[in-house]
Amino acid sequence: MIRSLRGRLFLGLTAIIILTGATGGLLVYRWAFREAAELQDSVLIQLASLAQNGSFSSGRPLLGVEEDTDVWLIELGATPRGPADDRQLFGLKDGLQVVMRKGQPIRLLLRTRPDGSRFAVAQPTAVRDDTAREMAFRTLLPISALIPCLMLVTAIVVAHSLRPMVRLAGNLDARRADDLTPLPQAGTPSELHPFIHSINGLLVRVGLLVDQQRRFVADAAHELRTPITALSLQAENLGSVDLPEEARGRVAALKQGMQRTKHLLEQLLALARYEAAPAERGEMPLIALDSAVKQVVADLLPQALDRGIDLGFQLVEPHMVRGEPVMLATMVRNLLDNALRLTPRAGRIDIGIYRQDEAAILQIEDTGPGIASPDLERIFEPFFRGSSPEGDGSGLGLSIVKRVVEGLAGEIALENITGSDRSGLRVTVRLPLAADRPNEVSGAA
Template identity: 75%
Template sequence: MIRSLRGRLYVGLTAIILLTGAIGSMFAYRWAFGEAIELQDSILIQLASLAQNASFSGGQPLHGVEEDTEVWLIELGKTPRGSADDRQLFTLQDGLQVATWKNQPVRVLLRTRPDGSRFAVAQPTAIRDETARDVAFRTLLPIAALIPCLMVVTALVIAYSLRPMVRLAGDLDARRADDMTPLPLSAMPSELQPFITSINGLLARMRLLMDQQRRFVADAAHELRTPITALSLQAENLASVALPKRARERVAALRLGMHRTKHLLEQLLALARHEAAPTGLAEKPLAALDHVAKEVVADLLPEAADRGIDLGFALVEPLTVRGEPAMLAAIIRNLLENALRFTPRGGTIDIGVYREDGMAILQVEDTGPGIASADMDQVFEPFFRGSRPEGEGTGLGLSIVKRIVDSLGGRIALENIAGIGRSGLRATVRLPIAGDPDSSPSKGKESRETQAPEPGCG
């Protein structure tokens, strides 16, 4: 069963064209065949008119019209004579008849002269039929050539007529998941407008539900932050109290849970703040990507030092992009926190900020275990922590990064690093460049010791 509307239209119209062409061809063939027979009868009549006042001896062929027609003029005399075929022809009445002559059926025209002598003009019916079929077949050639042309034209007309629907589907596929702007009704066929109106109504309801969900998440996270902060402070105060070993272990577990809950709330608030700012890319402020990266790296240097991880820049160039500095910082911080969480002690995390093919590139490369290939398609989904979760992650970091990068008109890609004696993960973020600051790039990994006061040096 054909489910495609285009296929149904094409099959239906093709069937109509073929059926109409077959019926038309049949009538055209029969009409052309009859006309060819009548034309050959008129030729016999004309030849008989020429022979009306002249006499010929015996039966002789006439080739005056066409060499292959095999028209014969037969003198029958005033009384039956000659062969049995001639005597049989003599018995026929004047006019067009079908008879047998020389053991073959012929179409014969008999006439009587004023002196009483008779003659016949004969032509084999096989040749007449062959000529008529040839003429009729040539009549069908234009119809046979027209049918494929009609099928091609039908396919083009259907494709052109359904192009607005295909374009509409392409526009919907190219949209971001959170883009709920109504579809345009202008320049759309009237048949599609009710369908588009229904889609716009559905988008409006989905936008309302998403706004309610965002407000709920933001409000819940904001309301929970204060009591969680208070509980965290109380748990921190218990660290200075002399407690039995078993109690200290429980307090440590409590502090770890509080810290994770606080981190989750901060991620939810960051996600809510980002989704509550629907401004377009052109309306976003300019920000120096390299400065934001250095500030975030400087904040994370103490944590990297505690974990024994070498954190620093492999390449940094001054680049300006459009976006809130806080959102850019959220991208960099989430990528670096993931790298710190999975990189083992003694490992290395390299950050790169540079230009490539007209795009600003932010690259974070670590020496951790990478991401399982089965998890690659799901790592950007909210609350997904992979098949080997580790540390205090909430599963929101990469989801937040993906949403922010998409809103800034960029792309993010993750790839595992595989080599002899090494592994790791490379995260590459591409953002449109908004400006060209006039300052020379600084290349090479910056010293972790001599330049510790400079932001971004490990």
């Protein structure tokens, strides 16, 4: 059983071509053979008309007839005479017939002249059949040459006709998992329309399902935020109560757990928010990228100082981008939070904001361990924290960053910094440049 449609079509069509060719060839061969025999009979009749006037000499191949046609004139005279064979012929009626002569069948046309003398024009049947076969065989040549040509054309047509299907599959394969835009129907053959229609229907249903789940996660996170905040407050209050040493340790662990849960909920909410509403870039306000980053850095400086990390700018150019301020801050905060958490004490984090072509670049380099190459591929997946996760974290930070960057029509690239004397991660975010406002922005910063 052949599974490929192309193989099946090709084999089926080839079988039809060969079968048709063979049947047609056989019929044509038989028809041509019969025609050739009739043609030879008419030659005999014409020769007999000429011999009527006695223009040929008996017993030799007839003049004007090709040697290998082997046509003979047999003069029988007016009365039976000569060899027994000739006398036997005399007993036959005028006309076309086959007789045995010297042990071989002969096609023969017997005629009587007005003066009563009789003659026969004769040709061995074997010679006639050979000629007829040869002529009939020649009619087969075009058909047998046509069959391989038709097979080639069939293969090309089949491959060409199935190409849109291969293209459709390639299109689907190349899609990102979260790309639910409908497949275009334009330019595809009508046979594929039901498939495209069904796939698009499925994409819509998947989209609805994904939306529902996102909303569920967002709602759940939102609903949980209030009780968790209340619990955190209670835990906070416990800190001011005079507790035995052992209980203090437990309260500290409780507070830490609360903090982690709050962080997870906030990250979930952020992710759900940016996944659900990829805002229109044109409608988003102008933001000075450098000011937005400086704001986040200012918030994180105490944390950096705490850990003895040199967090600072290496290069700041004032550039404007379009985006939601909260969205942009969330992205920068998540990137810097990672760098801060993963860079060892006394390390450094360098931030650069500059322009490259039509993009504003935000680059963050740290002196942490970097990300193992095999993990880089999956690092933007939600909840993925690498093969050897360190410390606390939800694994949602980079997913949020990715969503935000995509929402701003930008790109993000992560690469490990390699060198004999250092390691670290370099994060490069490219955002479309909105406008140049150098003086104003640097003045504001």
